[in-house]
Every structure is written in structure tokens, then in C-alpha cells.
Amino acid sequence: EPEVTQTPSHQVTQMGQEVILRCVPISNHLYFYWYRQILGQKVEFLVSFYNNEISEKSEIFDDQFSVERPDGSNFTLKIRSTKLEDSAMYFCASSADRDSYGYTFGSGTRLTVV
Amino acid sequence: GEDVEQSLFLSVREGDSSVINCTYTDSSSTYLYWYKQEPGAGLQLLTYIFSNMDMKQDQRLTVLLNKKDKHLSLRIADTQTGDSAIYFCAESSGYSSASKIIFGSGTRLSIRP
Numbered sequence: 001e002p003e004v005t006q007t008p009s010h011q012v013t014q015m016g017q018e019v020i021l022r023c024v025p026i027s028n029h030l031y032f033y034w035y036r037q038i039l040g041q042k043v044e045f046l047v048s049f050y051n052n053e054i055s056e057k058s059e060i061f062d063d064q065f066s067v068e069r070p071d072g073s074n075f076t077l078k079i080r081s082t083k084l085e086d087s088a089m090y091f092c093a094s095s096a097d098r099d100s101y102g103y104t105f106g107s108g109t110r111l112t113v114v
Numbered sequence: 115g116e117d118v119e120q121s122l123f124l125s126v127r128e129g130d131s132s133v134i135n136c137t138y139t140d141s142s143s144t145y146l147y148w149y150k151q152e153p154g155a156g157l158q159l160l161t162y163i164f165s166n167m168d169m170k171q172d173q174r175l176t177v178l179l180n181k182k183d184k185h186l187s188l189r190i191a192d193t194q195t196g197d198s199a200i201y202f203c204a205e206s207s208g209y210s211s212a213s214k215i216i217f218g219s220g221t222r223l224s225i226r227p
Binding site for chain 1: 118145147149154155156157158159162202213214215216217218219220
């Protein structure tokens with residue numbers, strides 16, 4: 001069964017450093033998403049991406065965050081200057097089209113900011 | 115704003131039915147979902163229901179929706195040890211199923227022998 005692949009599975013970074021989380025969505029999917037889950041809290045929507053632009057973003061997704069689809073296969077989330085409160089599990093997801101019910105999620109990248 | 119609430123823990127005996135409950139606040143919800151998360155894994159879509167449906171059955175899974183009370187439940191028949199996981203209730207109110215999803219906190223289901 002096709003999968004959404006996220007790398008790395010765990011990343012440790014120092015506060016203030018830039019970090020890029022990588023995702024390879026399912027190849028024929030058109031919609032891409034990032035969600036995050038801070039330990040002990042709910043899974044929160046960050047951003048959705050379609051046709052090479054952001055479709056929707058949450059209040060969390062401020063100027064420190066950016067997304068990019070640099071080639072036909074990768075979808076990245078960049079955090080420009082990490083803060084301690086950015087420590088969370090980040091999930092990438094993709095869906096085929098507007099009529100696909102629910103998304104396919106990756107296994108997540110655990111980001112630890114120290 | 116939109117919110118989804120569910121109890122944090124549920125313990126059932128192997129072979130019994132599990133019922134996980136959820137309430138949501140957004141009256142314009144169009145899609146409601148149940149996701150499963152096993153340790154170290156991502157969020158796996160288990161099933162979904164449209165807001166104009168009352169019930170959906172899929173093998174051992176039964177979803178009931180009470181739109182008036184904004185209450186969603188997931189029943190797992192003949193619960194097995196492999197059903198141990200965190201179950202997330204979620205809703206989407208967008209015009210398409212590609213819209214953002216609002217998740218509950220997840221219910222950790224544990225199975226007693």
C-alpha cells in the first residue's frame with residue numbers, strides 16, 4: 001500500500017537553528033498537509049498546500065514557518081529559528097483530490113529543540 | 115471555535131465490544147473521521163461518515179452519528195489485542211474532504227486478557 005514517508009524520524013536541534021523536515025507524499029496525490037502534536041496535546045493543523053501554493057494555514061503557522069515542494073516528489077516544512085515550544089511530533093499528510101476522504105499520514109518526525 | 119472532545123482512556127476485556135465516544139462543537143461539520151495511531155506509527159484512517167448519515171458499518175466497526183447532539187461514537191466488536199492503540203475522533207467542515215481536519219485528544223484503548 002502506498003505510504004507517506006517522513007525523514008528523519010527524530011531530529012534534535014539547538015534553539016535558534018533552522019530545521020527542515022522532509023516528506024515524500026504518495027506520488028499521485030495533489031494535496032499536502034503538515035500537522036503537529038505537542039506532547040500531551042491535540043494534533044493541530046498547520047498548513048495545507050495545493051497547486052504549488054498554500055491553501056490554508058493556521059495561526060500557528062507564522063513567519064517562522066514555510067513550506068515548499070522543491071521538486072515533483074518532496075514536500076518540506078522549514079522552521080527558520082526554532083524555539084523550545086516548537087518541540088513536537090510533526091506529521092505530513094497527502095490526499096489524492098477533493099473527493100478523497102481523509103488523508104494518508106506519515107509516521108511523523110519528532111523534533112526536539114534544546 | 116471548533117473543538118472535538120473525547121475521553122482519554124478506555125479499558126475493555128478481550129472479546130468484548132469497545133465504544134469510544136466523541137463530541138464536537140462545529141454544527142457545520144460535513145465529514146467526521148476516526149483515526150487510529152499505533153505506537154511509533156502515523157495516523158491511520160479507520161473510517162469516516164458524512165454528516166447526513168446516522169450510521170456506518172464496516173466489518174467490526176460501527177460508527178454512530180447523532181447530529182442533533184453533535185455526538186459521534188465508534189464501536190469495535192469482538193475487541194482484540196491488536197486493537198490496542200490511540201483512537202482519534204476528527205471533523206472537517208470544509209467544502210471538500212481536502213479541508214483541514216480538527217482532531218480530538220485521542221482515546222487510549224487498552225485490552226485486558
